[in-house]
Amino acid sequence: MNAKKQLLNIAMIGHGFIARAHSNAFLQVSHFFDSPYKLVPQVICGRNRRETEAMAARWGWREVAADWRSVVDRRDIQVVDIATPNALHAPIALAAAAAGKIVWCEKPLSLTVEEAETMAGAVKNIPNLVWFNYRRVPAVALAKVMLDQGRLGQIYHYRALYLNQSGNNPAKTSGWRYQRALAGSGALGDLLSHSIDLAHYLNGPIAEFSAMAHTFAPGRDVDDAVALLARFANGSVGTFEATRYGVGCRNRNAFEVNGSGGMLAFNLERMNRLEFFDASGPAEVQAMRDIMVTGPNHPYWENFWKPGHEIGYEHTFIATLGDFLQALERGEPFHANFEDALEVQKVLEAILRSASSASWVKV
Amino acid sequence: MNAKKQLLNIAMIGHGFIARAHSNAFLQVSHFFDSPYKLVPQVICGRNRRETEAMAARWGWREVAADWRSVVDRRDIQVVDIATPNALHAPIALAAAAAGKIVWCEKPLSLTVEEAETMAGAVKNIPNLVWFNYRRVPAVALAKVMLDQGRLGQIYHYRALYLNQSGNNPAKTSGWRYQRALAGSGALGDLLSHSIDLAHYLNGPIAEFSAMAHTFAPGRDVDDAVALLARFANGSVGTFEATRYGVGCRNRNAFEVNGSGGMLAFNLERMNRLEFFDASGPAEVQAMRDIMVTGPNHPYWENFWKPGHEIGYEHTFIATLGDFLQALERGEPFHANFEDALEVQKVLEAILRSASSASWVKV
Amino acid sequence: MNAKKQLLNIAMIGHGFIARAHSNAFLQVSHFFDSPYKLVPQVICGRNRRETEAMAARWGWREVAADWRSVVDRRDIQVVDIATPNALHAPIALAAAAAGKIVWCEKPLSLTVEEAETMAGAVKNIPNLVWFNYRRVPAVALAKVMLDQGRLGQIYHYRALYLNQSGNNPAKTSGWRYQRALAGSGALGDLLSHSIDLAHYLNGPIAEFSAMAHTFAPGRDVDDAVALLARFANGSVGTFEATRYGVGCRNRNAFEVNGSGGMLAFNLERMNRLEFFDASGPAEVQAMRDIMVTGPNHPYWENFWKPGHEIGYEHTFIATLGDFLQALERGEPFHANFEDALEVQKVLEAILRSASSASWVKV
């Protein structure tokens, strides 16, 4: 009964954990979002034949391929989705853009600002998306609504953490995420990139900052931890910290905002919650509220289940895709896109510069 | 590439909220669980043509039907899934069982114990399932593992709450859930049935109890709230409360267990968490632990995402189905089944008896 | 410089833990509350000479005595404070009342309702106080203010717990609190009496209830745990539970109230907090608020430190005394007094009756 929908045949490059989250979103988006498009998981492309075939079998990919170059300019493909190690983002995205495909790309966008600029230029007239999926956590989207409504007044402080404990596991040092040649950076690109994108989204551009990077593991050529002091263009003061040595924290992607009108606090480890302090009410009941962001009147609450029923990690990808398809239908710009990710990349690169020179830098 | 899988064509009766959760599970189970079966959403059956067609279109049901009698004995159907108001559970289940179909049924199983006994008898030799989905919340399943391991020692107390605020909404009184003829009872069957099933699962049979039921809304013929004092067969003491007037609680399906070895606490409003107090360690670090039940070494953690990444409401249905299919493959019994639901039904009916007679009853 | 204050010379009977809390309050009240009275710790009376003397030395009691009869009618004594095992409350209070002394008494007031009635009659024209100290936790007092303001609308549910783990300690069974002859009851008088008093204070009289009592420890003649289902005179439904086998709970004296206007929740283990859900605001920010009840505009906030600075257990005794002295000065009635405690005693006794007869009772 979906016969009249416009098909979007997808070629996905990559077959790891994140490719699984993407596959799920491709199949699920039509169940939760209205859209004139029907997404077809056409071809999955990966170097490891056995794993790629297993992934295809499980998630309904119709074809398996080994060489990404052979699929990105196929006539029957409308979308190229990039879920590879970071070093491959640029070549694949440029090839896909040259072939006129819609391009979706994992974060961080690239290894360098130079790459990112070329990539952003290449997709200028092509619908594009970067998987900064945490913008679509309903609680984060609610924070954005409340900030846009001015409920927090003048913003004084923005505080971001992204802490996990992956680095404390000696068995886990060999993957591509721990090698500069493949990942570009460590906690910086892996974790802090999310924090920077959320900060841009919620609190606007960062004007200047001072950064510190640190590697705990001997012989590793990427950062294990990074932190910064920042000043935002809106006059607020910021602090950021990301680490793979945050033992005790599983996935603590958190932010706090203090403004003259109140406070907001979010932590991905409680992703269905947003904490809110309203400084405008009677003093005796001013307090942090622990909002269960499952409706009513919350972002995406009519898409998923019903008030009091939680959603999970994967729904952030579904919601990202749902919003993208709606923007595509309307011919409107979608965010986060390559331009947004380029802005993040500029900050990431400047952080390495600030950390190595031990000085403040302007963005 | 799933060509060799055995097809299970499903006929689902019902098209409401819960039918949506079922539809999702039918499509998703193969993505997260290994199984030799391929589930096919063949026909959805509902009285409201427009809504049923919309549901079919969105969730990939191949056919739409209006009369459940016409579909339950179709040759090409292997499974009948019952997602209707409670009053229809018995006739549909009995017809499906008579036709030799696998039967899946929403909870509570029936309006009366008599019905439930007939239903349980009818499916005696047929694979069957009752959607007591909360057994498969990973945190609940972890609690079960820990109790089975004896980590809590002798059990002293079992404490269950299921509180929501649906009754405080004057606009919401007209649905089938608020009519005895269609629902059988109010908070009792809707909410407390889950608490009773979890209590049976986690703490074993209830020996005797004293109950109270109350209706706040004038003119309503079902209970709005129900509570009981209980003694379990294992010697522990229990309290239960369920209400639709728990203003401030969205979906607080909670239990606590105190034993000589420690304490467990769960609340569905934080469904990815299990709280645990270990009374066996050094006194100075004895405290409630807030376990994020997303792995490693937790139930279902290898099925879904990875440690630190939450799952949502719908995954409880997926995991229920995943376990059912595995049991089916192995020819093993599955729980919760009609027999388990019959035991719940006996308690529900005895509660009404206890409440109206203001006396203790033995189960 | 306190020369003009009216002296109140105190004779305290008892020298245990609670007598220590009283002694502290006697010395501290003038530091935090304005009052025309100066409390003098004149004589402490205890059977164990060594311990009583140590207590006197530490807390500034001017004299030590061994026989309470010899002190209660001393001319220079204005106040008799009873901090003994429960069985001595009645004889001491009656003697003190006969001597015209102001009487302060620990809870529960007595072993029986008959005793309590006699005691209440004896102090009818004498200023008196019962140490139901938890009424003066600022968070509890704030709950009372909010309920009196009608912020919770029609009350639907009142839910009380008092859980500790003292019973799980095999070493701890020999004290007077575990013997019927000295304590009258177990968890009932020790713990539940507080919950009943708070329920009366916050939600008014209980109309009828069904109770269960249980003793886990072999050979013990008092209850280890007690629970009840209740109906309040105001039409709300209540549940209560108290136990010494609540392993994992240190001192969980908790209550929750659900009403048409919202919810309140308190737990003594977080005594500086009151949780509040306001059902009247915009749906998207309705949530539990975690109010830090340290001011501004909170009960007692100007007496103690300043907003954000917590107070502890002992301050509930100080505030009780502060309010008593103010009432004394104004000639106004003070609560909780012997009459209030008699009402609690009636419920306690009826609970034992209900539990042993397995039936509902009217209060």
Place this chain on the structure above:
Amino acid sequence: MNAKKQLLNIAMIGHGFIARAHSNAFLQVSHFFDSPYKLVPQVICGRNRRETEAMAARWGWREVAADWRSVVDRRDIQVVDIATPNALHAPIALAAAAAGKIVWCEKPLSLTVEEAETMAGAVKNIPNLVWFNYRRVPAVALAKVMLDQGRLGQIYHYRALYLNQSGNNPAKTSGWRYQRALAGSGALGDLLSHSIDLAHYLNGPIAEFSAMAHTFAPGRDVDDAVALLARFANGSVGTFEATRYGVGCRNRNAFEVNGSGGMLAFNLERMNRLEFFDASGPAEVQAMRDIMVTGPNHPYWENFWKPGHEIGYEHTFIATLGDFLQALERGEPFHANFEDALEVQKVLEAILRSASSASWVKV
């Protein structure tokens, strides 16, 4: 009965909020700590006669004085306690030291490092104390014990916040705390000094850092907020932030430590709690524990009430004094003393240098 105790007559300079906390400690210490000394509140000295007399009357100060110089060298005085605005700390401490008095001083010790060095030199052979009271929060002391035991293994991260919202109140800008001449700095000396002292205490010396300071209020000559990136001598990485514009936070003096063996977290707004993650146990029960630090086996638990009974803000002063008197009796050094506070002062001064030069500094 305290006749044989050695008297310590105290002269306290100051009569504000903190002087009240000191007065309380002087009266209470003997009730909770064994000591051969009896503290006598002999003379309170303040410029505002009316307020000083009121304070004396309420807290039992025997005499009132207006000029601190007239009291610090009185023969009958053994202790000078300094509870004045920061600018007076140095002159009073130097005079008291010259007179051979025991000196107790509020934090921050001084306006400059130069002053602090002179002061530390002056008390070299005199028992002295600085009121860094938060070292004696039982939860903080427990953290220290656990760190000293090596339970956290190699330390990776130390994270400190001290956030309150005092600055968001336009009515509150005129006090001495907002003037450089009297306070020396703003949030830096008022709030961050506590965080630095705790960091020194718990994690050792800071090797180098980069700081940022910010003033939100127009025309104010002290910092409203300050933040730093730091490297500790032990190889761990640190971040610090203190602000008076942390709207939503009442008194959030918080720290977190991540090490190879686990995590600790503390927040003064929940002062009776310490959170602990033990990375050494079985993975499935690894989680943050919310330890109620009221015993058994916790610092100070035998001094105050009993397990499950909270203490408040004031007890940190009592415990500080209790430990000081014990050290005095034994002739042992006490911490935090003037030397410790000098180390804090060096960091504070270097922060201003780093912030104004926008560069890293070594301590």
